[in-house]
Amino acid sequence: xxxxxxxxxxxxxxxxxxxxxxxxxxxxxxxxxxxxxxxxxxxxxxxxxxxxxxxxxxxxxxxxxxxxxxxxxxxxxxxxxxxxxxxxxxxxxxxxxxxxxxxxxxxxxxxxxxxxxxxxxxxxxxxxxxxxxxxxxxxxxxxxxxxxxxxxxxxxxxxxxxxxxxxxxxxxxxxxxxxxxxxxxxxxxxxxxxxxxxxxxxxxxxxxxxxxxxxxxxxxxxxxxxxxxxxxxxxxxxxxxxxxxxxxxxxxxxxxxxxxxxxxxxxxxx
Numbered sequence: 001x002x003x004x005x006x007x008x009x010x011x012x013x014x015x016x017x018x019x020x021x022x023x024x025x026x027x028x029x030x031x032x033x034x035x036x037x038x039x040x041x042x043x044x045x046x047x048x049x050x051x052x053x054x055x056x057x058x059x060x061x062x063x064x065x066x067x068x069x070x071x072x073x074x075x076x077x078x079x080x081x082x083x084x085x086x087x088x089x090x091x092x093x094x095x096x097x098x099x100x101x102x103x104x105x106x107x108x109x110x111x112x113x114x115x116x117x118x119x120x121x122x123x124x125x126x127x128x129x130x131x132x133x134x135x136x137x138x139x140x141x142x143x144x145x146x147x148x149x150x151x152x153x154x155x156x157x158x159x160x161x162x163x164x165x166x167x168x169x170x171x172x173x174x175x176x177x178x179x180x181x182x183x184x185x186x187x188x189x190x191x192x193x194x195x196x197x198x199x200x201x202x203x204x205x206x207x208x209x210x211x212x213x214x215x216x217x218x219x220x221x222x223x224x225x226x227x228x229x230x231x232x233x234x235x236x237x238x239x240x241x242x243x244x245x246x247x248x249x250x251x252x253x254x255x256x257x258x259x260x261x262x263x264x265x266x267x268x269x270x
Contacts, residue, residue, distance in 0.1 A: 027076025
């Protein structure tokens with residue numbers, strides 16, 4: 001007499017297509033980031049001359065957009081194909097990458113809390129390096145201007161930090177018209193003016209420091225950001241928790257689907 005074993009294990013369509021839907025959002029977002037980054041680079045001529053990438057000593061925001069786009073595109077693609085094709089290798093790659101990113105975020109958050117002075121020094125150094133390159137890249141310039149306007153701040157620790165930039169430096173050798181000034185984003189806006197005065201910061205640091213308060217923001221952006229973080233700590237914590245839960249949900253879906261596929265393969269082996 002012969003006995004046959006029938007396996008009831010099967011891959012859950014619910015988890016399969018839920019994971020696919022989860023990843024298609026990441027994949028489409030990655031495509032959008034990549035398209036935006038490549039378009040910005042083409043506008044700056046970087047795609048024609050790649051040496052322009054290394055010519056900027058500060059942060060090029062487009063590079064950050066491209067890196068985020070590549071990561072999201074790769075993970076989204078691996079998750080989508082892995083779910084549809086029931087490919088364990090791609091699913092394990094997706095799951096492992098999400099776990100790594102989650103642990104990295106957690107480690108950065110813990111270290112930033114434990115070593116606040118060291119983080120503050122690195123942020124100061126980072127900001128000063130970008131001040132030096134303010135006129136070298138239009139995207140970096142717009143980023144710094146937006147940061148200063150939104151937070152009502154000027155420089156890393158104050159307006160004098162703009163001495164790091166050759167155009168705003170107060171040295172006697174400078175021939176720039178912006179000498180001893182600050183960018184227009186440091187200026188206190190005049191409600192009566194409908195058109196932005198981009199020359200409002202000219203020569204402002206030649207005046208007595210007691211007069212600066214009437215014309216420009218005197219608080220440094222590091223202090224402004226720290227104050228913003230203190231005021232919005234619950235919002236920041238909520239965003240971090242929401243992102244973490246999304247990542248944990250993706251890991252759960254991937255691990256569950258991997259278990260289903262392995263159970264089916266084990267059942268078919270008999």
